[in-house]
Amino acid sequence: MGFSVGATVAWLCSEEKGVDGMAGFYGSRIRNYTEISPQCPVLLFFPEEEKSFAVDELITVLKKKEAEIYKFDGKHGFSDCYGPNFNEESAHHAFYHLDRFLKKERL
Template sequence: VGVIGFSVGATISWLCSESNLCNFVIGCYGSRIRDYVNRSPVCPTLLIFPAVEQTFDVDCLINSLKQKREPLLEIKKFYGVHGFMNPFSQTFNKESADQAFQTISDFLEKQLAHH
């Protein structure tokens, strides 16, 4: 079972990563993850962030998460702002979206190969 979420769904995905109900979790631009940095994933977890968010410092959040040295956590940052992967958003960035979706595809391939 895998969970993928965008925006608020990414924060929910992050919270799910701490349960034993998921085999993997993917969260894309979950801005409220900053309220839950104390969580520890128990399954492979991929978090994708834009380079810039209006409501918080992305690099600060990423550094806080990386300092925990969670072995199951992978974090990627791509050029753009919140919504850069959504082709229907004004903030869509095709190049970054393509890179992010390739990262997700690679992550899924690795996770599905283990099951």
């Protein structure tokens, strides 16, 4: 699991053997690695807007990889309760989906 650049690193690791799943929050640099073919379940969270790219276009590309993807109100950092872009409602919904994803039995 990762946030921002950590989400991008988790995305890069999703092709590796032994990775059971990956979750990433606002991994904006994933856009530079859309050739990755995850070999595990993937859960991604994006804000409705990012300064440097079109969120909806990236989501369209990533959904073809069978990733579970959610877009929430707010900006980059919407789930960081200490950050200026915190969005309590979006964070709550994202953590609900994260909890559900983590509780799925992995084979």
